[in-house]
Amino acid sequence: MARQIIDTDTQNPGWIGDIAKIAFTKTNENFKEIYDELGDGGSISARIQGKNLLINGSISVFQRGNAGNVTNTETFTVDRWSFASLGSASSNWGVGSFNEPLPAENAPRNYLGANVVAGVTSSWIRQKIENVFVCSGGKVTLSFWMRANAAGKKVGVRLIQDFGAGGSSPITVYGDVFTLDTVFKRYTCTFDLPSVAGKTIGQNDNLQVVFDFAAATGHGNQLVGQTGLFETTMIQLERGATVTSFEYRSRASELVLCRRYCRYGFVSSRQASGPVSNTGAGLFVAHEMRTTPAVTFSNTTYAYGCSGIGASATTRYGVEIFVTVTGSYAFSTNYLFDAEL
Numbered sequence: 022m023a024r025q026i027i028d029t030d031t032q033n034p035g036w037i038g039d040i041a042k043i044a045f046t047k048t049n050e051n052f053k054e055i056y057d058e059l060g061d062g063g064s065i066s067a068r069i070q071g072k073n074l075l076i077n078g079s080i081s082v083f084q085r086g087n088a089g090n091v092t093n094t095e096t097f098t099v100d101r102w103s104f105a106s107l108g109s110a111s112s113n114w115g116v117g118s119f120n121e122p123l124p125a126e127n128a129p130r131n132y133l134g135a136n137v138v139a140g141v142t143s144s145w146i147r148q149k150i151e152n153v154f155v156c157s158g159g160k161v162t163l164s165f166w167m168r169a170n171a172a173g174k175k176v177g178v179r180l181i182q183d184f185g186a187g188g189s190s191p192i193t194v195y196g197d198v199f200t201l202d203t204v205f206k207r208y209t210c211t212f213d214l215p216s217v218a219g220k221t222i223g224q225n226d227n228l229q230v231v232f233d234f235a236a237a238t239g240h241g242n243q244l245v246g247q248t249g250l251f252e253t254t255m256i257q258l259e260r261g262a263t264v265t266s267f268e269y270r271s272r273a274s275e276l277v278l279c280r281r282y283c284r285y286g287f288v289s290s291r292q293a294s295g296p297v298s299n300t301g302a303g304l305f306v307a308h309e310m311r312t313t314p315a316v317t318f319s320n321t322t323y324a325y326g327c328s329g330i331g332a333s334a335t336t337r338y339g340v341e342i343f344v345t346v347t348g349s350y351a352f353s354t355n356y357l358f359d360a361e362l
Contacts, residue, residue: 022050022054024051025047025050025051026047027039027044027047027048028044069268070268070270071268072257072259072260072265072268073257073258073259073267073268073270074150074155074156074161074228074258074259074260075101075148075150075230075256075257075258076100076101076148076275076278076279076282077099077100077101077102077148077275077278077279078165078254078255078256078257078267078268079129079130079131079254079255079267079269079270079275080099080102080116080129080131080132080133080254081129081130081131081272081275082099082100082272082275082276082279083098083099083100083116084100084279084283084284084285084357085097085098085099085100085283085285085357087099087115087116088113088114088115088116089113089114089115090111090112090113091104091105091106091111091112091113091114092106092110092111092112093106093107093108093109094106094107095107097283097359097361098114098133098146099116099133100279100282100283101148101279101282101283101361102133102146102147102148103146103147103148104135104144104145104146105143105144105145105146105147106137106141106144107141107142107143107144108140108141108142108143109140110138110139110140110141111138112135112136112137112138112141112144113136114133114134114135114136115133115134115136116131116132116133116134117131117132117133117134117252118130118131118132119131119132123166123205123254123255125166125207125255125266125267126266126267126269127255127266127267127268127269128255129254129255131254132166132205132252132253132254133146133252133253133254134250134251134252135234135250135251135252136249136250136251137234137235137247137248137249137250137251138248139248141235141248142235142237143233143235143236143237144233144234144235144236145231145232145233145234145236146231146232146234146253147229147230147231147232148229148230148256149183149227149228149229149361149362150227150228150229150230150258151227151311151362152226152227152228153182153183153184153185153188153217153220153222153226153227153228154217155228156214156228156260157182157214157215157216157217158214158215158216158217158218159213159214159260159261160211160212160213160214160260160261160262161180161211161212161214161258161259161260161261162209162210162211162212162258162259162260162261162262162263162264163178163180163196163209163210163211163212163230163256163257163258164207164208164209164210164255164256164257164259164264164267165207165208165232165253165254165255165256165257166205166206166207166208166253166254166255166256167199167201167205167206167208167232167251167252167253168201168202168203168204168205168206168251168252169201169202169203169249169250169251169252170203170249170250171203171249172201172202172203173200173201174200174201174247174249174251175198175199175200175201175243175244175247176198176199176201176232176233176234176251177195177196177197177198177199177232177233177236177239177240177243177244178195178196178197178198178199178210178230178231178232178233179193179194179195179196179231179233179239179240180193180194180196180212180214180228180229180230180231181193181194181228181229181231182194182214182215182217182228182229183226183227183228183229184217184220184221184222184223184226185222185223185224185225185226185227186223186224186225187221187223187224188220188221188222188223188224188226189220189221189222189223192215194212194213194214194215195239195240196210196212197210198240198241198243198244201251205252205254207255209264211262211264214228225362227362230256230258232251232253234247234249234251235247235248255267280308280310281309281310281311281360282310282311282359282360282361282362283357283358283359283360283361284308284310284314284356284357284358285355285356285357285358286306286355286356286358287353287354287355287356288304288306288342288353288354288356289351289352289353289354290302290303290304290350290351290352290353291324291349291350291351291352292346292349292350292351293349294349300345300346301343301344301345301346302327302343302344302346302350303333303341303342303343303344304341304342304343305339305340305341305342306339306340306341306342306356306358307338307339308338308339308340308358309337309338309339310337310338310358310360311337311360311361311362312337312360313334313335313336313337313360314334314337314340314358314359314360315334315358315359315360316332316334316340316342316356316357316358316359317356317357317359318330318332318354318355318356318357319354319355319356319357320353320354320355321352321353321354321355322352322353322354323344323351323352324350324351324352324353325349325350325351326346326347326348326349326350326351327344327345327346327347327350327351327352328344328345329344329345330342330343330344330352330354331343331344332356334358337360340356340358342354342356
């Protein structure tokens with residue numbers, strides 16, 4: 022509708038402009054349209070961009086791959102999310118896709134699955150949010166959709182204020198333990214985060230969101246020895262005690278956010294008239310990241326005249342990739358730049 026203007030000027034017998042009932046009716050109708058367009062009719066923040074403090078909550082970006090095994094360690098899975106499986110057995114993770122959308126606004130295409138097996142003592146997935154100051158001294162609300170391979174399986178949620186290397190000891194805030202079903206359902210939990218006043222802040226401080234599937238301690242010992250397949254998506258952490266609809270981001274937007282922490286790519290180079298034998302030839306891949314990244318290569322091909330690929334990563338603004346050449350040369354490779362917390 023067109024914006025309704027409250028009359029404050031027209032001279033009437035005994036009053037000026039609109040009477041109170043007309044003026045406030047216009048006000049209510051104007052606000053209703055704003056809430057309907059920017060919110061869900063009840064909360065104006067429902068569709069405000071940037072409210073979700075987590076990245077890749079829709080499981081839409083997986084530069085490192087879409088499946089893997091984990092034995093007695095914690096490793097990254099889809100972008101920004103790590104999976105831990107501690108113990109003698111090997112758990113696995115993977116990305117699944119929906120055949121039909123979830124009954125929710127902004128339903129995603131994918132979900133992350135974590136399969137916890139017998140012999141695992143502790144298992145979780147988590148994401149670290151830069152800056153331990155985030156939402157400190159206030160309330161935050163976590164919402165997520167999850168299912169398990171058997172009804173009655175449980176998941177516990179917690180937040181960790183990690184003050185970084187050289188900082189104060191971390192603070193863990195436990196949330197609820199949820200009993201899961203075999204169909205996706207939405208779960209929510211509101212936390213009161215302590216103030217960080219007086220704490221010592223070290224390097225790589227962060228706020229962590231953790232989903233526990235098996236745990237030797239904590240959560241009232243409800244997760245001791247638990248096994249099973251747990252699948253989740255539409256994960257959101259937002260300020261305040263009110264849960265709102267999941268924030269939709271395009272895959273392109275999500276990828277830009279993820280690439281501050283991880284970048285997977287491909288480069289190739291060739292030169293018909295190469296430099297002097299046994300000298301280096303390289304190219305610079307410009308890309309700003311959170312910090313100077315660790316670099317790994319895969320699928321490297323030395324077509325001719327070169328060998329020994331390497332990298333010089335001395336800044337967070339890019340990486341030089343080089344090879345040793347013996348004349349004319351050509352090579353190609355995939356690279357992974359890792360600047361995760």
